[in-house]
Amino acid sequence: MSFWEKRIYPRLPVFAQNWAISAYGYYWHRRRFGGIFEQELRGFKEREGFTRQQWHDYQTVQLRKLLVHAFETVPLYRERYSALGFTKSQFERFELEDLPKLPFLTKDDLRRYGTTTLLSCKREKGGQFFASSGSTGTPVQILYSHAFHQRMNAAMEARVRHWAGVSGDDSRGMIGGRRILPEAANTPPYYRYNFFERQTYFSAYHISAPNAADYCTGIRKNKVQYMTGYAMSNYFLAAYFDELGLECPPLKAVITSSEKLTAEMRNMFWKVYSCRAFDSYSGVENCGLISECPEGVLLASPDVGILEVLDDLGNAVASGEEGEVVSTGLLNLDQPLIRYRIGDRVCTAHKTDAVAGRSMPAIAEISGRVEDAVVTRDGRKMVRFHGIFVNLPHVIEGQVIQHSLDAFTVRVVTLKGYGAAEENLIHQRMQSQLGLHTQITVQKTDQIPRTANGKFRAVISEISN
Numbered sequence: 001m002s003f004w005e006k007r008i009y010p011r012l013p014v015f016a017q018n019w020a021i022s023a024y025g026y027y028w029h030r031r032r033f034g035g036i037f038e039q040e041l042r043g044f045k046e047r048e049g050f051t052r053q054q055w056h057d058y059q060t061v062q063l064r065k066l067l068v069h070a071f072e073t074v075p076l077y078r079e080r081y082s083a084l085g086f087t088k089s090q091f092e093r094f095e096l097e098d099l100p101k102l103p104f105l106t107k108d109d110l111r112r113y114g115t116t117t118l119l120s121c122k123r124e125k126g127g128q129f130f131a132s133s134g135s136t137g138t139p140v141q142i143l144y145s146h147a148f149h150q151r152m153n154a155a156m157e158a159r160v161r162h163w164a165g166v167s168g169d170d171s172r173g174m175i176g177g178r179r180i181l182p183e184a185a186n187t188p189p190y191y192r193y194n195f196f197e198r199q200t201y202f203s204a205y206h207i208s209a210p211n212a213a214d215y216c217t218g219i220r221k222n223k224v225q226y227m228t229g230y231a232m233s234n235y236f237l238a239a240y241f242d243e244l245g246l247e248c249p250p251l252k253a254v255i256t257s258s259e260k261l262t263a264e265m266r267n268m269f270w271k272v273y274s275c276r277a278f279d280s281y282s283g284v285e286n287c288g289l290i291s292e293c294p295e296g297v298l299l300a301s302p303d304v305g306i307l308e309v310l311d312d313l314g315n316a317v318a319s320g321e322e323g324e325v326v327s328t329g330l331l332n333l334d335q336p337l338i339r340y341r342i343g344d345r346v347c348t349a350h351k352t353d354a355v356a357g358r359s360m361p362a363i364a365e366i367s368g369r370v371e372d373a374v375v376t377r378d379g380r381k382m383v384r385f386h387g388i389f390v391n392l393p394h395v396i397e398g399q400v401i402q403h404s405l406d407a408f409t410v411r412v413v414t415l416k417g418y419g420a421a422e423e424n425l426i427h428q429r430m431q432s433q434l435g436l437h438t439q440i441t442v443q444k445t446d447q448i449p450r451t452a453n454g455k456f457r458a459v460i461s462e463i464s465n
Helices: 003-011 014-033 037-047 052-073 075-083 088-092 096-101 107-113 146-161 212-221 231-244 263-273 420-434
Strands: 128-131 141-144 172-176 191-194 199-203 226-230 253-257 277-281 290-292 298-300 305-310 322-329 340-348 362-366 395-404 407-414 439-444 459-461
Touching: 014 146, 014 191, 037 146, 052 075, 052 088, 052 096, 096 305, 107 340, 141 146, 172 231, 191 212, 199 212, 212 231, 226 231, 231 253, 231 263, 253 263, 263 277, 395 420, 407 420, 420 439
Parallel strands: 172 199, 172 226, 226 253, 253 277, 395 459, 407 439
Antiparallel strands: 128 141, 191 199, 277 290, 290 298, 298 362, 305 322, 322 340, 340 362, 395 407
């Protein structure tokens, strides 16, 4: 957390916080929607009508370009591929079917080398590192040039927002991980407004029955046209609106991320907002994109990344089976992610027919996290602990367990060098989010128990919620 976010922003009055957020929004809007955005958007829209053969040819050309670039300019790939006997001329003739011959890139590789030997020596302008949420351990750092940001945002505009019937010009409400209220304050308003992006940013950490009316006020006041962000947080909020009889204006869509979008959630959004909900999947790495088209089918975007769905032996799964996602990103040449094991799982679709003329890989289900919700003594519900493990270099993984309204354990898997300073930061961050009265126990462990799919739950609650 920067000095500005920690020391200055929390001391500003609400109107000044809105202006500060809007100033950042102005910079952010130019970074994402400027430059090559319009050109890239046209390309993504035009490619939606590609045949399967056209997609195969397109990915082949893009993969060869990526591999030659990585071999020539990225030290980590140069070393690994040379050791396996690959040459530049081979990559110039490389076929999609040869991709399994290349080694995996693991998340640990990205953490260790992402800011050094995994970077190209020939990079685009405006590179800036952005980190993952840090809710499950050491975040990964992804390098975004201006051009990469614009390419990825064009993909999101074409394949997420447009498919849901909205655009980047529409007024949106966002429920995400950023802390917009100082410390554990529980004082309205529970939202801040970004004027330049017409974005109302709602707190994910203050959703409760007593606070719901203020959230509804924010939606009405700022004329929100669609909601986006954490699936479970959006669901909790809509459920409170329904329970309390709060009438919100109809929305165009709800676009969710981070957690599994269930049928129950879809029904609640329709009941409260009179609109459909749309599922999507990407991540800070942005080396792949799966999004729900207007016909209600999840489709992978072949021009964002080459998606492999593999079984435990590393073989491609059959249609209708679940497997691990391995993705090769096609948009970021500065920090190429080639056969990257992102740690997520999907189930492929049985049918492979084109959907409304879109010959893209169909996904039956995104097997995303379904986390427990933490309930605080004052009735707030939250599912994420954004930033708890950010800038803690000796914490590999972390898990939050709620035992009672006031007692929590944070399990951590650590490296040599972990000590009191990092443990104290975990205490401070947890109490900042939950309240100073909360009892926090930090417990070191060799391994956090995994579920059947090999992942671990970031949040576990032992109380009814």
